[in-house]
Amino acid sequence: MNEEQRKKLSFDSRAVYYPPEAATQSLNAPIYMASSFQYDAEIYQRVVDGERKTVNIYGRCGNPSEYQFEEQMMQVHNADACLATASGMAAITVALFGLLKSGDHIVCDWTTYSSTHEMLDHRLTDYGITTTFVDTADVDAVAAAIQPNTKVLYVETIANPSMKVSALPPLVELAHSKDIVVVCDNTFASPYVMRPLEWGVDLVLESATKFIGGHSDAIGGAICMKSDLLPADFLEQIRWNTMVKWGSPISPFNAWLLLRGIQTLHVRVERACQTAMTLAKHFESHPKVNRVWYPGLESHPQHEVALAQMPKFGGMLTFEVKDGASAVKVLDSLKLATFAASLGGVRTTTQVPATMAFLDIPEEQLNKMNIAQGMIRVSAGLEDAQDLIADFDAALAGI
Ligand SMILES: Cc1ncc(COP(=O)(O)O)c(C=O)c1O
Incomplete structure (x- = not known):
């Protein structure tokens, strides 16, 4: 099946199907338990020339099992790009540190997962990044909280644990009119229930540890993107300048477990x-x-x-x-x-x-x-x- 045909499939079929492995025709993807990959002169030259995801270098920079999981996450989120991470918190950290610099400002709902709230309320402030917490179900309150240095509007599609559901279209319209990137944590919903990229959100974060894996046996996260605001290669940029440098890749085995989880999501x-x-x-x-x-x-x-x-x-x-x-x-x-x-x-x-x-x-x-x-x-x-x-x-x- 080619990419065009795959895109026409319903959600359920896209979740189940992925192409067999080329070398053996195995229905299931292999697990590449490798932290290191052998160079030859040609690979060496490609790396020197700046090739990254297409050549395997070192486990922290990427692994074929990670890329297989990212491919399937793109399918179920209708995304243009995906970056897998060691955990849901790693997805949040890598996305925010990739998007923001000292002096920037975030507008966020009062309720998010506790570690996210603590990161915004305390840890990021140590780096000069501040957050205003508001009720994101109230678009006027969000508009009033926006400052000239606001770079990110952050919400959870179903908030943990208040269960608040913020209306995405007016938030996206407001944020994009001011070049503010909309970031949604979709963990409580999962891509089966909600696909925020289809509503204009720029980046979707998932703790794949939860519904995506579905068996309480693997920790992992993902950032999915479809955005007119961010450069097309934004996730590849932050793969290299943030995820790799901050050392938060997903383990190949966890990527494989989570890939399997998507098929029954x-x-x-x-x-x-x-x-x-x-x-x-x-x-x-x-x-x-x-x-x-x-x-x-x-x-x-x-x-x-x-x-x-x-x-x-x-x-x-x-x-x-x-x-x-x-x-x-x-x-x-x-x-x-x-x-x-x-x-x-x-x-x-x-x-x-x-x-x-x-x-x-x-x-x-x-x-x-x-x-x-x-x-x-x-x-x-x-x-x-x-x-x-x-x-x-x-x-x-x-x-
Ligand atoms: C909404 C939400 N986002 C992110 C996370 C963090 O995910 P992880 O535990 O995979 O780092 C959690 C964990 O419970 C969560 O509930």
Whole structure:
């Protein structure tokens, strides 16, 4: 199948198909467990002449397994380019350090993954890069936060863990009118649920550790690009001047696991979306639950926005127990769903964001992020939904 034919395929077919390996016709890509590659005079000359991705040099500079994963990420995100990284945080770091320099400014939603927030709020400030946090569901607030030195508008397509869905078209229009690059972390959604590049976003970041890998066994990240604002070779530039220099390549084995994960992404996430909706509806009428946050519910503040820009609503939801202090007790009582960090795997995982991932963030800031002490985050897995409901009901009955 040629590239033209591949581009015409539906999402599901693009996720499953990739060409067989040329040397052996193997359906599955080989894993190139190599940190170093042999030179000859011709390869040496090509490297001297500035060739990079087309010639294998050293594992930190790139590896064929990494390139195979990048190819498939481009397919599922409809991207023009992709750069794989050691983790989701590496994707965020490499993208931001590649885009920004001292004196630049970011506008970002109040709620992002805790490590992202801490990086913007603390670490980047050490390098002279500042951030204004706003509610990105409010386009006027975003417009008011933009400064002459604003270079990046940063949002999560479904925010971790507030579940906020920001409307992308008005944000993209506003940002691009001021030459501001729009960067979206799409981890909670996954490319099956949301493909921000199709909505004009310039760079999409994924923690592939989550839904893309899907089995809680590999850490990895990716930056995907389709942009009129950035140079066509932007990701190749930052591959060399940032990712390679900062030492954050993905391991070949992880790239291979994540490549395999992409092939079942649509089936797994479809099921996770169904289960998340079933759980969300169940919790909505539960006497021990204050509030449920799931973009598929009419009660979600951005339900209409989600309907307009996402074909599905994702496998993530949060709910608040009335007795906030007992959230950990609920999770500790679960027998089928697992009390664990991370998300997006085949097993349903749960955590209490306020006292786990967001432990270091002061309460005043947690309020702005819409993270209550009793908030429980659920990543719907592939178990039977009724078994999960019985498990949660039994745990909730204990408080
Ligand atoms: C939304 C989001 N972005 C990024 C990350 C970081 O990903 P990784 O753990 O692969 O570095 C996470 C991790 O939980 C996340 O939830």
